[in-house]
Each structure stands twice: as structure tokens, then as C-alpha cells.
Amino acid sequence: xxxxxxxxxxxxxxxxxxxxxxxPSAKLSVRDALGTQNASGERVKVQxxxxxxxxxxxxxxxxxxxxxxxxxxxxxxxxSFDSRELAFGSSVEVQGQLVKSLSKRQNVELKAEKIEVVxxxxxxxxxxxxxxxxxxxxxxxxxxxxxxxVKPSSKIKVPEENFFNVPVFLTVSGxxxxxxxxxxxxxxxxxxxxxxxxxxxxxxxxxxxxxxEAEISFLESLQDLMQxxxxxxxxxxxxxxxxxxxxxxLCHKFIAPGQKDRLEHMLxxxxxxxxxxxxxxxxxxxxxxxxxxxEWGADLHTEHEKYLVKHCGDIxxxxxxxxxxxxxxxMRDNEDSPQHTVAAVDLLVPGVGELFGxxxxxxxYHFLEQRLARSGLTEAYQWxxxxxxxxxxxxxGFGMGFERYLQCILGIDNIKDVIxxxxxxxxxxx
Amino acid sequence: xxxxxxxxxxxxxxxxxxxxxxxPSAKLSVRDALGTQNASGERVKVQxxxxxxxxxxxxxxxxxxxxxxxxxxxxxxxxSFDSRELAFGSSVEVQGQLVKSLSKRQNVELKAEKIEVVxxxxxxxxxxxxxxxxxxxxxxxxxxxxxxxVKPSSKIKVPEENFFNVPVFLTVSGxxxxxxxxxxxxxxxxxxxxxxxxxxxxxxxxxxxxxxEAEISFLESLQDLMQxxxxxxxxxxxxxxxxxxxxxxLCHKFIAPGQKDRLEHMLxxxxxxxxxxxxxxxxxxxxxxxxxxxEWGADLHTEHEKYLVKHCGDIxxxxxxxxxxxxxxxMRDNEDSPQHTVAAVDLLVPGVGELFGxxxxxxxYHFLEQRLARSGLTEAYQWxxxxxxxxxxxxxGFGMGFERYLQCILGIDNIKDVIxxxxxxxxxxx
Numbered sequence: 001x002x003x004x005x006x007x008x009x010x011x012x013x014x015x016x017x018x019x020x021x022x023x024p025s026a027k028l029s030v031r032d033a034l035g036t037q038n039a040s041g042e043r044v045k046v047q048x049x050x051x052x053x054x055x056x057x058x059x060x061x062x063x064x065x066x067x068x069x070x071x072x073x074x075x076x077x078x079x080s081f082d083s084r085e086l087a088f089g090s091s092v093e094v095q096g097q098l099v100k101s102l103s104k105r106q107n108v109e110l111k112a113e114k115i116e117v118v119x120x121x122x123x124x125x126x127x128x129x130x131x132x133x134x135x136x137x138x139x140x141x142x143x144x145x146x147x148x149x150v151k152p153s154s155k156i157k158v159p160e161e162n163f164f165n166v167p168v169f170l171t172v173s174g175x176x177x178x179x180x181x182x183x184x185x186x187x188x189x190x191x192x193x194x195x196x197x198x199x200x201x202x203x204x205x206x207x208x209x210x211x212x213e214a215e216i217s218f219l220e221s222l223q224d225l226m227q228x229x230x231x232x233x234x235x236x237x238x239x240x241x242x243x244x245x246x247x248x249x250l251c252h253k254f255i256a257p258g259q260k261d262r263l264e265h266m267l268x269x270x271x272x273x274x275x276x277x278x279x280x281x282x283x284x285x286x287x288x289x290x291x292x293x294x295e296w297g298a299d300l301h302t303e304h305e306k307y308l309v310k311h312c313g314d315i316x317x318x319x320x321x322x323x324x325x326x327x328x329x330x331m332r333d334n335e336d337s338p339q340h341t342v343a344a345v346d347l348l349v350p351g352v353g354e355l356f357g358x359x360x361x362x363x364x365y366h367f368l369e370q371r372l373a374r375s376g377l378t379e380a381y382q383w384x385x386x387x388x389x390x391x392x393x394x395x396x397g398f399g400m401g402f403e404r405y406l407q408c409i410l411g412i413d414n415i416k417d418v419i420x421x422x423x424x425x426x427x428x429x430x
Numbered sequence: 431x432x433x434x435x436x437x438x439x440x441x442x443x444x445x446x447x448x449x450x451x452x453x454p455s456a457k458l459s460v461r462d463a464l465g466t467q468n469a470s471g472e473r474v475k476v477q478x479x480x481x482x483x484x485x486x487x488x489x490x491x492x493x494x495x496x497x498x499x500x501x502x503x504x505x506x507x508x509x510s511f512d513s514r515e516l517a518f519g520s521s522v523e524v525q526g527q528l529v530k531s532l533s534k535r536q537n538v539e540l541k542a543e544k545i546e547v548v549x550x551x552x553x554x555x556x557x558x559x560x561x562x563x564x565x566x567x568x569x570x571x572x573x574x575x576x577x578x579x580v581k582p583s584s585k586i587k588v589p590e591e592n593f594f595n596v597p598v599f600l601t602v603s604g605x606x607x608x609x610x611x612x613x614x615x616x617x618x619x620x621x622x623x624x625x626x627x628x629x630x631x632x633x634x635x636x637x638x639x640x641x642x643e644a645e646i647s648f649l650e651s652l653q654d655l656m657q658x659x660x661x662x663x664x665x666x667x668x669x670x671x672x673x674x675x676x677x678x679x680l681c682h683k684f685i686a687p688g689q690k691d692r693l694e695h696m697l698x699x700x701x702x703x704x705x706x707x708x709x710x711x712x713x714x715x716x717x718x719x720x721x722x723x724x725e726w727g728a729d730l731h732t733e734h735e736k737y738l739v740k741h742c743g744d745i746x747x748x749x750x751x752x753x754x755x756x757x758x759x760x761m762r763d764n765e766d767s768p769q770h771t772v773a774a775v776d777l778l779v780p781g782v783g784e785l786f787g788x789x790x791x792x793x794x795y796h797f798l799e800q801r802l803a804r805s806g807l808t809e810a811y812q813w814x815x816x817x818x819x820x821x822x823x824x825x826x827g828f829g830m831g832f833e834r835y836l837q838c839i840l841g842i843d844n845i846k847d848v849i850x851x852x853x854x855x856x857x858x859x860x
Contacts, residue, residue, distance in 0.1 A: 148582055
């Protein structure tokens, strides 16, 4: 999943002089190249990332995308251009002639005269170690209280009343376990089921859902965290679009007309950043009537999240620096009294609202000690405090609800439609 | 995971005539090539699968393995040989000169004069669809009764006593859910946590562990199923050995000396097949005293499994056709009365005992109906019976305990040492 991060490498500018026999090539976006009417051999230059490679005996087909369009540009080259470096995810600059395509699948294609690999993409070199965090846990990561408890069924004979000696629950997040592992592997992630015993009938809640969670040591700013999140969203989405075009198109065509344009809009724009304080101001000035009156210090509700995304022109928006009182004990204190916020971040996306949540973690022993003491959690989280006693580092992480992500890119309104066996209040079929 | 299945493609025999300028090349196994003393340019031919590729500006390094040795043979070629087809997993025939290597990492290397790709390996073309089967379920797949029950913790307010209206449990297997999906996708697999509330302190049981499970439609014989299992074991193991040699070596060196040879022995031999009936005969004739006396109709215990593997020369052995009375309702009736067995298979491996378990599933409506009725499960499994009513196909599947697999290849005695956060009776740390 994180292998695709190499796509984020900055596209170096091209230093090669134009080929002397030809006029200098005009640089085109993929979108503009695809929109060319009556292409007749114009010399152009296109920069982007390789989305697919098909190598035939005497001919090589590449699909190149630069994020300006969901559709990719087909590049046709003779097989002498073929090399291992022309792989999925590599960034390239292609010069050649824009010509009418013989295939019905596209109007134009680019006949390559020169292909320069700008940045290699070795998908193995991602640097994130996949950790299986446990499902059964004696922690309550969020302190949310919306837990499922686990006990042996009445048929089982165990010596004590508690099978594990302590009360255990289904995990609500692998974060704390990931923090343990990030102290050894620097960058770690998990992708697994998580659980909330929420008595909710909403279109965006499940009792059992999947989360991608990551934890990064030596990370010192929300800025860096947001860059990883934006990169993950965009590259994963582009990968899905290029690997499963038929499936995506089916949803877009029959369930969510217009979703293709909305998605393109998200991919080609830089995500926005506003502070929680700014968000509350925007909501207060809104002409819309909210069920929950927006107020500094109160949680943002779905209605607020959706308004903010609309207000931002349907571009995903990061909301940062939430009131300390709203957030769990592990989020890093911004020391900005009298407001007193923590370095938390939520990513809000069109249609869904909150998709990612993350924060810098409180790595300072005395800060964390005081927060735990104030919450009466010192004893239960002594092991967590110990992580700050021995070789503590600044670090941060995030989690993304996987089914909500699918809702977002496919345009599917009800979360129960993006998982094969949905579990929610009053329903656990099979 | 299943991408590597293409490694199983049969190595076609070579039809190319020897190069006229040279003496005909001697065909060598990788093991023999590596064992050559004072190599001085002998012309040889080696056949095997590519384990790694490193492409430099003017030179190409391949590591080729044919299963005769854990170590691979380094092939050095000039870059003109480079092509997309020389990828991880492709099978090749290499002719060239065996020479002393300049590097300290190996004694000999093969200077390629001719490289022929025998079979391509496109890792994406695996044909197995990854399904996330649910963790919380209202089924009890094995009927084993060793279940964890799930309830909202006492803090949660829900209208009914049961959050889901029905009693729910942690999954013991994703098999039944996979069978649903194999009716649409033909070949499916899942890789996720499963749970057993066994009050066991053994070195091979956990309360929470991972399983790889697969289900294959249109599969008609145990033979075909065993081929998939053997292929999965061997190719996965070779992939681990070639991708993480340092980690594996660390374990082999400090924890399990001799494990490297034992593993090599498993990889280079065809797995054996015996029937349950034969297995019981072998055990009865054993000079060893067992705690549980072996008897037709009784379960095989760990002591029996370990004896059988030793008896088979420490080669993994499939035990097939177990008594119907020992196995769950979904396994296919062999109709071989008076014995009356089902088409079940377990794979026993050195050190661990049972690693895989699988079966053909009972796809015949009336057989399944009778079995369910006899077990008093007709009502609960009506939906499962329905799968046989609409478009039923012969099919089968298997499951492999992932931690046991790691024990097996790393030579680690206690299962608690191959998982970061082990859960077992009396222990659920963090």
C-alpha cells in the first residue's frame, strides 16, 4: 500500500536540450493531450507517472497519467525503448508525436521518440513494516467506552472466571500497539478489522470495519503527516483507477453519475488546511441552520464536516489543532493557552465527512504523565508511559476507515454496500 | 500470496541445439554448480527459477534456484540480455561458463552466454480474489464449541440484550463465508485472525492466530487440492528465503541449528501421501509407546503426527480420507462403506505436526441435507444448504495456521515467539 509512496517524489525538471532536427516540443498535460482534436503529428512533451506497461514483441504500450485527468495517455514506443525502469509508478518524460489512434479505445496516442525516466519506482522500497496488531486487547485506546467485551462462551470450562485473567475487548484501534513497534521499526502500518459497539443506524458506521493505520517515528510536524496522508489517498486512488477501471466505472455509471468528475477534482487539487478555530468561525458565519450549533470547544458533527467540505469547493480539507479537552490523552499538547489545543488532524472529504484522523503523539514524559494522571489512567497505561522513558522520539500517526474510503471513491452512499458481510446493530447475518 | 503459483508451471524440456562452436553443455543442478571446486570456465546448462534480479548499467545479475539448494546460483550477464521477462519467478534455462566468483559471497558464478525464458511469471495473474471474511459471526463453523462470545461492554446502552439480536462469536474460520464468495469468484482466499477459546498451554496453540484459507470452485479431487497446498508451501517458503535471507539465517543460526538442511530436505522432495487407514496401521506397528493408543476411528494426536512425519523420513506428508464421524458436516462423503470416510486432508510437517487442513466440500444437496439433519443443524445452516440448491459446483478448500507455518520454516519451538502480541489462557498483555 505504501509502496506507491514513491509516486510522491518530486518531478525533476527536464534539462535535456530539444532534439535539433525538430521544433521544440510543447509541454502538454495529459488532459490537454487527450483533448486534442484532429491530432496530426504535433511534437509534444508529456510528464507523468506510468500506470501500466504492456510489452509486445516489437512494440511497447505505456499508459501515463499526471493527475490532470482520470484517463491516461497511451504512449506507443518501439521495443528498443523497453527497460526494467519503465515500471508501474516510475515517473517519465516522454517526447514524441501526437497522432490519431487506430484503436477505438482512445482518440489520440503519443508516438514516443524519447522516453526519459525521471524517477525510478521500486515498489519494495517503501520503508513501512506491516504489523499484525491484535484483535483481542486489554486496552481501550480511545477511552471511548464503545467496546465489545470478549468472554469464552458458556460451554467452555476455564479455571478462572476470566479466560485471560483480565477483562478483554475487541480492539478499537491498533495505534498503541503500533507505537510500540514504531520504536523498533521507525515506520509501521497495520490493516485490519476494528470494532465499535455504537448503537448507530447511520450510513457511515459499522460495528466491524477495516482501518489502515500508520505510525511514523522521528516525525515532527503535522505538515509532514498530512503529506503522507494526501500522498496515500491520491496514489492509492490512482492505483485503484488504473488497476480496476471496469469496477470503478460500473459504480460511477449506475450508482454515482458525476462521481468521476468529483474524484478528478479531488486528485488534481492540493488538499486544503484550516485550523479547528477557523472551521468553527466558518460554521458560525454559515447561513445554513445546523442541528448542533457550532461552538468553539464542541465536537464537529457530520453536518458540520459536510458543510466545511462544500465551503472548500469540494476539495478534501485537513482540519488541524483541536481543543485538548476534546481529544484522547496521547495527542501532543500545542502549549498555546489560553486556547489550549493539541496537534490533531482530521481529513474531511466530499460525501463522507471524516475519512482520516491522526495526530502527533505526546512524546514528552512529563506532559504525558500529567495527562494520564488527570484522566485517572496512570496505572493502566504505565507501559505506554514507559515508551517515553526509554528512547522516546517525536512521532505521529493516522488511521483511515477503509470502507469510508471505498464510499468516497466509488460514490456509494451507504457503508453497508461496500463490505461483503456488514455487521451493525440488530444485524449479524451468517 | 498466490501470485507465486506460477512457479509451479512445468519446466519444459529444452529443444535448442548446443552452440556449434562449443562442446555440448553439461546440465547441472544448482546444488552441483555451487559445489564445483576450482571452476575454470566449464560450459554448463542450469535450469531453474529467478529469485532476484539486479540490473546495473552494463551488467545484469540474476539469482537462479531450482529447489536443489537453499542457496541460489549467481548468473552474470551483460546488459543486452536484460528484458522484462527476466522477472522474479520466471523459469529460465541458462547456458554459459562456470567461473570462480570475484565476490566473497559465493565461490562460483555462471557467466551467461544464452538465457532462455521457459515460462513467464506475471505475478498479478494469480486468479485468487482476496476476501475479508468477518470476525464477528453468528456461525460456529467447526461445531467445535471452543468459541469466544462477543457482547457490548456493560457501559453500552442498547435497546435489546443482544446488540445484534442474535448471540455472536469470534470467527473460528472464514471457510463458510469463502464458500459463499467462491460461488461468484471461483477462486478466493482470506488471510486474517481467527480465535479458539481452548484452555491450552501448549507450544502450538494460541487463542488468537492468523489463517490463510482458500476455496476453489470446480475442483474435483484431493489430488488437485494437494497440488495447490504443496505449491503454496514451497513457493512461499522460497520467496521468504530469497526476500528475507538475513532474518531467516538469524533464526537458523541462533535458535535452530540444522534447520536449514531440514528445510532444504522438505523443499526438494515431493510431499508424500498416505491414507488415514494406512497412518493408523503405521502407528499400530510402531515400537514407540503412545499416550493415546492409535485406533481406527480415533483422532490423530500431536505425538502420532510427529511419529508419522519421522516415519516418512522428515518429508511433509498428506494424510487423506478420515472417518466421517471425526469430521464436520461439510466434508465430502467418500461413499466407501463399511469404512465410511470423507475426502479430508491434513498436511503434517516436521517439528509442528498438522499445518494445513482441508477437504472437498459436500456439494450434493441431499447428502448435505442428511448430514445437517443428523447433527440437528438444519435450521441454522439453511443458508448454507441453499448454496447447494442454486448452481452448486464441486469445490474444495484448505486453511493453514500462519504462526505454525513460521514455526515450521524458522524452527521456532514455541508459537508464542512468532507473533508480536500473543494471546493465550491467562495472558493478554497490552
